[in-house]
Amino acid sequence: MKIRLLSSAASVVALLSVITSPVAFSAAHGDMIAEGKRIAFDRKLGNCLTCHVIAGGQAAGNLGPPLIAMKARFPDKNVLRSQIWDSTVKNPATPMPPFGRHNILTEKQIDLVTEYILTL
Secondary structure: OHHHHHHHHHHHHHHHHHHOOHHHHHHHHHHHHHHHHHHHHOOOOOOHHHOOOOOOOOOOOOOOOOOOOHHHHOOOHHHHHHHHHOHHHOOOOOOOOOOOOOOOOOHHHHHHHHHHHOOO
16 A cells, blocks of 8 residues: 555656646746736836835835845745735834735735745
């Protein structure tokens, strides 16, 4: 029984390695980043440019900090995601809207924006 289970597990791992090649993963990740950027720049969704300077953005605001060196500032992606989800947890007086708590963005949209912001 154990041999059969290991054999089946090995088959699944082998199959997954073929299906999830690095090339396919990097293309999918690139698409996620592009969609995150679209959401972040969209004035009806993330609207990040209202307050933040972001490379490639136009008519950026200066109320929030510029979004640069984000991997250095947020080495833990979950901390950045939490900041986007509800920045009032760390700073109750922040003007940044709690995108998750107020359902401004969906969970998926917050994930996509987080992926994009980490590339800055």
